[in-house]
Amino acid sequence: MSITTQAIACPECAAAIDAAPQFTGEIVDCADCGVELEVTSLAPLRVEVAPEIEEDWGE
Amino acid sequence: MPSVGLVYGRMREEEKLLVEAGRREGIDVRPQHDDALTLGLDGGIDGDAVLVRSLSSTRALAISRAADAWGRPVINGPQTISTCMDKGETSFRLHHAGIPTPDSRIAFDIETALAALDDLGYPAVIKPVNGSWARLVSRVRDREEARQILEHRQMLPNPIQHVYYMQSFVDTFNGSRHRDVRAVVVGDQLIAAIGRVSPNWPTNTARGATTENEPLTPELEDVCLRAAHAVGGGVLALDLLAGPEGWLVHEVNHNLEFRNTIGPTGIDIPARILQHTVQEARQ
Numbered sequence: 001m002s003i004t005t006q007a008i009a010c011p012e013c014a015a016a017i018d019a020a021p022q023f024t025g026e027i028v029d030c031a032d033c034g035v036e037l038e039v040t041s042l043a044p045l046r047v048e049v050a051p052e053i054e055e056d057w058g059e
Numbered sequence: 060m061p062s063v064g065l066v067y068g069r070m071r072e073e074e075k076l077l078v079e080a081g082r083r084e085g086i087d088v089r090p091q092h093d094d095a096l097t098l099g100l101d102g103g104i105d106g107d108a109v110l111v112r113s114l115s116s117t118r119a120l121a122i123s124r125a126a127d128a129w130g131r132p133v134i135n136g137p138q139t140i141s142t143c144m145d146k147g148e149t150s151f152r153l154h155h156a157g158i159p160t161p162d163s164r165i166a167f168d169i170e171t172a173l174a175a176l177d178d179l180g181y182p183a184v185i186k187p188v189n190g191s192w193a194r195l196v197s198r199v200r201d202r203e204e205a206r207q208i209l210e211h212r213q214m215l216p217n218p219i220q221h222v223y224y225m226q227s228f229v230d231t232f233n234g235s236r237h238r239d240v241r242a243v244v245v246g247d248q249l250i251a252a253i254g255r256v257s258p259n260w261p262t263n264t265a266r267g268a269t270t271e272n273e274p275l276t277p278e279l280e281d282v283c284l285r286a287a288h289a290v291g292g293g294v295l296a297l298d299l300l301a302g303p304e305g306w307l308v309h310e311v312n313h314n315l316e317f318r319n320t321i322g323p324t325g326i327d328i329p330a331r332i333l334q335h336t337v338q339e340a341r342q
Contacts, residue, residue, distance in 0.1 A: 021070075022070075023070040023074075023090055023092075024070070024094075024095070025068065025069050025070040025092045027069065027070075038069070039070075054115060055187075055190070055217060055219075056115050056116045056117045056189065057068075057114045057115055057116075057192075058114070058116070058191020058192045058314070059191045059296060059312035059316055
């Protein structure tokens, strides 16, 4: 499978991020501000600040 | 071969390993984010069988119930998820199936809970009935500490936090480290186990515990398979403690994180999970 790297702007700090996710729901870290971003769309690539852990998350 | 609908909430390392295992094993794995699902009267998940990997246990149960109602093979089934989501029910079912488990109580009132803790003895453990990753798990050494924890819990807005689940503390500290065992059951087989060791309690890998292979002895296999059956069976991660009289099962998890179990054991856990899911779909 060929994976295309796409450039996006961090929604928190506007830094440029190169990412090549294969699935929505993947987490991408912003190297500049450290925020965790969740991939919400692959084409076009979109990310949102990942939600905080909820009470019912886990194993 | 039946296809597998892999329903997830976050594409963690485990879900990526499941997708990779599907490619290796020639199993058609179809990942679907639970945000994108609409469950209708006749379906809403792509795949002959459903493998529920939602990060949210609330969503996992809703998805499993729907798939089960459609007559679709689903791992794990709703009875198993429902039981594992409730640590109290899990304890009670384990005990009544003859599985050694730490003494456990549930109470709803602080004074009643304190009386139950007096009866259990200190130190004791107070946990949410439906938490994970050791969230809000507290070891209390005396009545004063217990009251403080319970009063904090009473102020939390979610009423489920006002269900006080209390458990005897089983001390495995050997002077330098605590240790418990994580065992993985897939269907009717114990496939892998690790020891989780840490100078800190609790010994959760989400909190930095290190891992080592745990030999699969007949005694461990027996207690794990009986415990898995007691909660409804499926693909499960059991947490055990070595007590003075043998193994104690203290928790059973329905949505196992297995990334830390593959290395020490060498077992291809994602492939085993997929093979089991396909096997269930064929029956």
